[in-house]
Amino acid sequence: MENIIGSQIIQSSDDEFIINVGPQHPSTHGVLHLQLKLDGEKIVDLKPFLGYIHRGIEKMSESLNYKQFIYLTSRMDYLSAHINNQACCLAIEKAIQAEVPERARVIRTLMAELARLTSHQLWWGSTGLDMGAVSPFFYAFREREMILEIFEETCGSRLTMNYCVPGGVMNDIHPDFVRKVKQIIKQFRDNLHEYDELLTNNPIFQSRTIGVGYLSREEAISLACTGPVARASGISCDVRKKEPYDAYDRVTFDEIITTEGDCFARYKVRLEEMKQSMNIIEQLIDNIPAGEYRTKIKGIIKPPAGEYYQRVETARGELGIYLVSDGTNKPYRIKFRTPNFSNLGALKPMSLGGKIGDLVAIMASLDLIIPDIDR
Amino acid sequence: MTHWIGEKLNALFSPEWAAYVGYILAGLAIIILVVVMAVVSIYLERKIAAFMQMRLGPMRVGKWGTLQAFADVFKLMLKEPLTPAQADKQLFNIAPYLVLTVSFLAFAPIAFSPSLQLWDMNIGVLYITSVSSMGVIGILMAGWASNNKYSLLGAMRSGAQIVSYELSAGIAILTIVMMSGSLSVSGIIKSQADGWWIFKGHIPALIAFVIFAIASTAELNRAPFDLAEAEQELTAGFHTEYSGMQFAMFFLAEYTNMFIVSMLGTTLFLGGWMPLHIGNWDAFNQIMDKIPPFLWFFGKVFISLFMFIWFRWTFPRLRIDQLLKLEWKYLLPIGMVNLVIGSIITWLGWIF
C-alpha cells in the first residue's frame, strides 16, 4: 500500500496552505466542513468542523412522547430511514415487553433489506459521481426508483417512510407487493453485471481506489468503526448475525468480510452486501406468515423506569439506542449511537499523506451521511 | 467562393481598401462560424450525454430543446459581471479574452474545402500548435488573479497538464508531417489524395492517431483528464470566480478548442476534405465525389467531436500524479519510438 504513513503529525511549516473543504462542497454530500492543511497537493492535517446540520434531535425527543419521537430518527440517516424507525420500535417493544406478531416481524425485515438496497444503490451512484464518471449515477437511480415505487404503494411515502409502529407495522402490505418485489429482484440481478462493467472493471476507477485510504484492523477497532467500513478491514461486526432481531434468525446469509481495508475493498463489500440482501428478500418473500400485522398497544406508552439498549445494523453500520425512562410518557434521555459518527473518525488517519483526489475517493468509500453525524 | 467575393470587393473599392474589407469580412465569418458551432456543440453534448444516461435532455425550450443553448448564452450575457474585491482586476478581466482570442487565431490555416481557406501559409500545422499552446497562459492568469485557493490549485493542475501533453501531441503531429513531407495544411491534404494517412501510414499513423486523441483530450481539460475544473474536488477549478459573460467566454473557448483539435485531427489523419476512395472501385469513388468536400470535412469533424463527448460521459477522472505518470512514462516513450519507426518507413518508402 503505497500511502501508509507514520502516524506522527508533521509540524506545519510557515508555507502551509490551508483550504476549507467547506460546508458547501460537491463531494461532501451535505454540510461537512473539513479544514485541510496542504503541502502542495499532499494533505498534511485534517480537522473536521461539524454542527452545520445539528438539529438537537436528542433534546427534542425528551419533550415528545414515545409514539412521536420515532419519526424524528428517519430524518437522521435518511437513506436507511426504515431501519432507524425499526430500531426505535424494537427498543420501545423491549421496554414495555410488547409481543410483535410474526407477520409484522417478516414485513419489517423485508422492508429493512429493501431500504438497505436503495441506500447501497445511491452510494454506488454517488461514488461514480465523486470519481468524475457521471453516467453511473443515472443507472443507480433506475432500480432505486422501482423500489421507491414499492415503498410508496405500501407506506405512502418514498424516503422517510414512517412505516414502523411500536407493536408492528402501520398497515398491511399492498396486494401486489410480493409480485413486484420478485420482479424487481430478478431485474436487479440481471442489471448487476452493468454495475461491474461501468465502475468495478474500469481501470481508471481501480487505479484510483486500490491501495488508497488503507485502514488497518486495529485502527478500525480503536476508532469504533462499524458496518461495511469495518468489515472491509476484517472485523466481523454484523448485528444481524451477532444479535439477530425481528426475522433475521430465520434467514441464512453470509457476512462479507475482506481484509485489504482499502477503498476498493469497501466498494466490493457493499456490492456483495447488495447480493446478500437480495438473498434474504428471496428467502422471506414467499413465506410471509398470515395473521395480524400489529398488536393493539394502548394509547399512552409508559415504560417502567430504567434503561434499555437496542442495537440494529443499518446500511452504514451499527445504530445503538440507549433509552433511559423515568416512568412518564416522555423519555428521560435518549442517546443514538450513530454509525457515521465514528466512521468519520476514520477519515483522518486514512487521508493523511494522500492527495485531494484521494480524500474525495476515501469520503466516497466511507459513505457518510452528515445529518447522521450531527443528529 | 473566396475568389467570387474578391472580384465583388475589387469592383467596389480601391485595391488596399478591398484587402482591409476582405480581412474584416473573413474575421466576421470566422466569429459567426465559431459561435454557431459552439452553440451546436453545446446542444449536441447535452443531448448525447442525455441519451447515454437514459434520459431525454433539453426538450422544452425549442422544438427538441434546440433553442436551449441560445437561452444559456443569452442568459449568461444578461448576468451581472462580478469581480471579486481582492482579485487582481486587470489580470482577472484580461484572462477570458486571452483564452478566447487564442482559440480564434488557430482558425486561420484550416482548409474547410479546396477553395475555402483563409490563409494558406506554408507552416500551417506549426502555427496551429504554437498558437493553441498559448491558451494555458490565460488559464494560469485566471487561476492566479481570482485570489481563490481552489482556482489557484485548478490553474496549477491545468498548467502542468497542458504543458506536458503538448509534447506527445506535437510528436504525433510530427510523424504525419514527416510522412506527408510538408507543413502546410493544403499540402498535407493534397498528399492524401490517393488515401488518408490513417490507412496509408498503417502502423505508425495508427499509433500516432491514438496518441494524438489521448493528448488532445488532455489538452482540452476534458474527459478523464478534467482535473482543472474537477467539480467534485475543486468546486469549479480555475473559473470558480467568473460569472456571466466572462464565464461564457471560458465555456465558448473550451468548445472552440475542441473544434480546432478535431479539425487538426481530421486534416492530419482523416484527409481533410478528401472524399473516401477505396483502391480502384471507380463506381464507388464517383459516388463519393458527388458529396461536396466541405460536407466531408464537417462530417469527420463531428465524428471526432462525438468521440470527445463519448469519452467525457464514460470515464471517471484520473488523479494528478497518474495523469502526469501516463504522459511522461507511457505516451512520450511510445511517441518517440513511433517517430523513429515512422521515419524509417518513410525513408524506405513503404507507404501504400
Place this chain on the structure above:
Amino acid sequence: MDVVQKHFEDFPGEVYQDKSGHSSIIITQIDRFANWARSNSLWPLIFGTSCCAIEMMSAASAKYDWSRFGFEVARASPRQADLIIVAGTITLKMAPVFKRLYDQMPDPKYVIAMGACNITGGPFMTHSYSVVNGIDKIVPVDVFIPGCPPRPEALLHGMMKLQEKIKGMKAYVIEKPKK
C-alpha cells in the same frame, strides 16, 4: 433617465415613457426576450443539506429528469449559479454560511425553499434550539415547496412556477439610487 410608466387601453404591456415623451415600446420586447432566456436556463447551485437533497437527486435522475427544462447544469460555484434550491434544514450554524452563499451569487438570482424545514422549521419547529424557523427570515424566497421531503414532481412544479414568475417580472427595474 427617470422613466414614467404609462398605461394604454389598447396595449396590454407596460409602456415606459421618458421626459421627452418617447414611449419605448421596444423595452417590453427586450423584457420578454430577457425573461425567456433567464427562465429557460436556470442553473441550480449544488446545495443540499439533508433529506430533501435526495429527492432533488431523484428529480435530476432519469425518471423525473429536470434536464428536459435545461436545469441539469448544476454548478458547484455560486458565481455561476442563478438559482439556489435550499434542500434541507438550515440550522443556526449554517445560517451565516448560507447568507454568504446567497450574497456571492450574481444578480438575477432566485431562491427556492424546498421542504417544510425551510418554510417554517418543519418537524424541528417547536422544540429545537438550533433550527432557523423558515429561511425567509434570512433571504428573500421566490418559491416555497411544502413536503417532508416533497416529491420530485412537486420540485418540478415549483421550478415551473418559478419560470412563470420570472416571465412575469420586469427584466430591467430602473431603481433610483437611494440617497
Place this chain on the structure above:
Amino acid sequence: MQQQPEAIITQIFPDLPLGRWAQLVAITVKQDDLYTVCTQLRQHPSLDFDMLVCLTAVDRTTYLEVIYHLRSTSRNHDLIVKTELNEAQPELPSMVPVWKSAELFEMEIYDMFGIVFKGHPDLRRLFMPEDWEGYPLRKSYNANEVADNYLKSHQLLINQ
C-alpha cells in the same frame, strides 16, 4: 452470541460494585481511579476490551452520570463503566490514549454537557457555534426562542 463477562470482572475487580445497566453488566467507578481501571480493562488479556462503542452522559439533576460502553471484539462480550460527577465543575481524564474513538465522543459530551476532559488533544464545541453559551442537553437548559435572538444578535435577519 453475547456472553456476559460477570465472572471475570468480579475476579479481577473484587471491590467494585457490580450492577446492571440496560441488561448489560455494569461497574461503577469513582472519578479519580477511572483512568487506571480503563487501561486495565484495555490491556488485561482475558478481558481485552478493545472497542469503546459509545460514551454518553445522563443529567440526573442531582449528579451527572457518564457511561462508557465497552466491547471486546475477540472475547465478544460487552461492559458498561459508570461514573457519577457533581454538577458544579465536572472533570474527567480523557480516554483518547486508550481508545481513539473517544476523541469525537468526548468533544460531543463537552459540547452538550460541559464536562471538561483533561488531556484531550482538541477539546472544542463540536456541534454548537463557537460563541454559544450554555450546555443544551442539561435538564436546566430551556430550548425555546433561543434561535430567534441568535439570528438577531448576528445581524442575519433580512430586515437588518
